[in-house]
Amino acid sequence: MSVEKESVFIHPTADVSSQATIGEGTKIWHQAQIMPGARIGGNCKIGKGVYVDSGVSIGDNVKIQNYVSVYKGVTVEDDVLLGPHMTFTNDLYPRAFVNEYTVYETLIKKGVAIGANATIVCGVTLHEYCMISAGAVVLSDVPSYALVVGNPGRVVGYVCKCGGRLEVEKLPKQGIQSKTTSCLKCGKGYEFQLGLIPVL
Known part of the structure; x- marks a missing residue:
């Protein structure tokens, strides 16, 4: 295992490959499994029963809560929260009797928060600072700062970097070109x- 500093904590029950890379200050808790070739950045918290597949890249300051599986093809950027029991799929057409499948790239960009028990279907991009509510099922790309709820997931509003709700009315296709707002929190x-793209 490539460990960048001695400040890494690995619980005795965790199974961390000697061929994985773990960044400084990261904590890996009970019964987590980190596969060969996985890369986990610095100051991450990897919860109980988490599985990180070969070739997965996880950025810095990421919190992966209990019983999340991060499969091959998923990239997680910095400052992301993966809530307990949320799910990444890794096959669009799963069959028990078919041994081959295509890996679809799934990108979770900086600052994204995914709630407990949400499902992210493979092949999508979740853009910066969007928030996926608990139990939502995401089937397509999500814009920056968007708040997604439901099954199938739909954008119902927008959130600040801090997670507070932004009060923004849907802009017409023509006429008003921009609107300003501030976070209530x-x-x-x-x-x-x-198109409701935040410009900071």
Whole structure:
């Protein structure tokens, strides 16, 4: 195992491959399994029963809560929260009797938060700071700062970096080109251009 500093904590019941890379300050808890070739950045928290597949890349300051499996093809950038029991799929057409499948890349960008028991179907991108509510099923790409709920998942609003809700009405296709708003929780200001993309 490649460990960048001695500050890494690995629980005695965790199974961490000697061919995995673990960043400084990371903590890996009970019964986690980290496969060969996995890369976990610094200051991460890997919860009980987490599985990280070969070739997976996880950024810095990531929290993976209990019983999450991160399969081959998933990339997790910095500052991401993966809530307990959330699920990444790794096969669009699963059959028990078929031994071959295509790996579809799934990208979880900086600052994303995924709630407990949510499902992320493979092949999508979750853009910066979006928030996926508990139990949501994500079938397609999610815009930056979007709040997604339900099955199938749908955008119902937008959130600040701090997680607070932004009060933004849907902009028309023509006419108003932008709108400003601020977070009700922390006061941070945002400008939304046509299509509800935050411009900081």
